[in-house]
Amino acid sequence: MIEIKNISKSFGDRKIINDVSFTFYPGKTNLMIGESGCGKTTILKLMVGLHSVDEGQILYSGRNFPALAPREKQDVRKEIGMLFQAGALFDSQTLEENVRFPLDMFTHLTKAEKLDRVNFCLERVKLEGRNKLYPSELSGGMKKRAALARAIANNPKYLFCDEPNSGLDPKTSIVIDDLIQDITREYNITTVVITHDMNSVLEIGENIMFIYKGQNWWVGTREEILKATNKELYDFVFASEFMQQVFKASRS
Amino acid sequence: MTLFFHIGRYFMLLFRVFSKPEKFSVYGRQIIYEIYSLGIGSLSIVSIISVFMGGVITIQAAFGFSSPWIPLYAVGFTTRESMLLEFCPTIVSLILAGKVGSNIASEIGAMRVTEQIDALEIMGVNSAGYLILPKILAAMLINPFLIAISMFLGLVGGYLMGISSGACTSYEYIFGIQAFFEPWKLYYSFTKVVVFAFLITSVASYFGYFTNGGALEVGRSSTRAVVITSILILIFNLILTQLFLAR
Structure with a gap:
């Protein structure tokens, strides 16, 4: 399990991540979703130590990663697998x-x-x-x-996937999504997936955090996301005409 | 201020480079790979340049020694001194700074911008050590051999040119390259080679490792690495020459 508690990060005067807390569970595909530039990848980089947090804790099975000594950090990293965007x-x-x-x-x-x-x-x-x-x-x-x-x-005990579907055709995207979900369940891995692909969200989103302007704006599951009343989340999910039609059709 | 920033960051990087490797066998394999890549890969260019430069120095020496008071074996002597003391250790190192330095900076820079270095870090690998240490050690090991070959081929080039142009006889040239030989000069030359090998690989790696952005920045890092390494080679050449040869 990975817990992030009240993490914040600024670059210069700009606060990119503002007091974000969330729990990523083992055996589940935990999704971070949000618009481009909302801070998803920054949170991921904070979690794996590519950036340092200004405030807050990142707990890997109880171990506060930012506070560990370099050797101990390396030991945690040996338990991490990461799928980069490219x-x-x-x-x-x-x-x-x-x-x-x-x-x-x-x-x-x-x-x-x-x-x-x-x-x-x-x-x-x-x-x-x-x-x-x-x-x-x-x-x-x-x-x-x-x-x-x-x-x-x-x-690995922890698997991070940074936009695994970007640049892929829908069929291959599904193959990748299914693989991630199967592997997560099979080996009880704590998987964190960054995406803004709604197909993926509805396909594998078992525990979802919606990031908006560097803040944790909404938390739920793929079943709950379509019924959410949060305006920013609604705008994100139903940005396309197609999604709106699918939603209307499913309701009727 | 920028200069001090770079010097500080360079030494901090070196500290990471020389920290204990995760697994010696993997680093050993990398050193062998780098010896082939950096050393053997440069053999052809070093050989061609050395033969031609040896020939040119012989012709210039013969042209300069028109006085009947100067014995003709001085042509061989001058060629040997020029090749051993300056051309092979310094000029060939400058050429290697261009070839090997740009290669290293662009390779590591490309790895940086395509997140391959991040991938190493996240796996728990000391990326600076894994990527840079084998290159430094490989160059410090193989460059003396490369320069020894360069010295030999330079003298061969001088011999061929001296004989074919009629600048001196075979006997005079061979006598000249053996005359007044002081072995400690080789020690001076090879010390320079090892120091230059360290500079070429570590400085180029530094610029590659801290590349930010995309393909354009990779190109800029590569150019900067070659320029800075060349300047450093010239500065250290002066320092080492003063230390070894000043009376």
Whole structure:
């Protein structure tokens, strides 16, 4: 479980994150949604330590991450897997080397055991047999799946996904969403997904936080989001004509 | 103020670079890869330049020594002294600053802007150590060999040019490159090479590591790395020469 308590962050005079609190539960896909520029990615970067918080606590199973010593922070990070928006695969390494990287770094498995684990992860994301391909030889969707395979290679307790559907066609988006949800449930991972894709929200949003202007504006589930009366959330969810029609149709 | 900011940040980065590696075997593999990438990859350009420069220095020496009072073996002697003391350690290092320095800065800079460095950090890897330490160690290990080859090929180039142009005889040239040889000069040359190798890799890595933005900034970092490294090589060349050769 990850809890963020009253976190704030400013860049210069601009307060980007303002007193945000939320609990991310294990075995559930926890979503952070909101308009572009509302502070979702900043919160994610604060959570993984790429930015430092000005105020507040980030508790990983009770350990306050910002207050830990560098070595202890590294230990927490070894329990984290992250899927970046653009994949962030290592260009100079093959798919197999990319997925094997955390195993090389942090485990004492034999070569054969590592290969087994790599093949298992690649199979899990439906990329079996592509071991020797380089990231430049993969499509956008394949890169995301490969990055997901790398993120789960070392059995993480926490999985962060930064806009996993951006730039993907609807069919591939669903594949990625389903993979994230399946992996989360199967291994009881605390998964945090940033998205502004409403399909994803309705597909996998089990615990949702809506961020508006750097603040926690609304909390609920995918079932509750369509009935929410919050104006800013309503404007976000029903921004498209299509969503409004779907909603009207479902009500009638 | 900006200068002090960069110097401070550079030393803080070095502190992270030289902290204990997560796993020595992984770093060892990276060093071997970098030796191949930075060293072997530069062999052809270093060889070509050395042969031609050796030839040019021989012709210039022969042209300058028109007085009958100067023995012709002085052509070989001058070529050796120029190649060993200055051309191979300093000029080849400047060339490597351009080739290897820009390569390192753009590689690490591209990794920064595509979030690959963030990915390393989030995994719990000391990204500065993993990316930069193998490059520094590899260059400090392989560059002396590269420069030794450059010295040899420079003298070969001088020999070929000296003989073919009739500037001196084979005997005179070979006698000249052996005359009044003082081995400690090699110690001076290779000390310079190791210091320059450290500067090339660490400064280029610094500019790459702190790249912000996109492709344009990667290009700027690369250019800045080459310019600053070249200036530092010239400054340290002066300091080391003063330390070793001043009487």
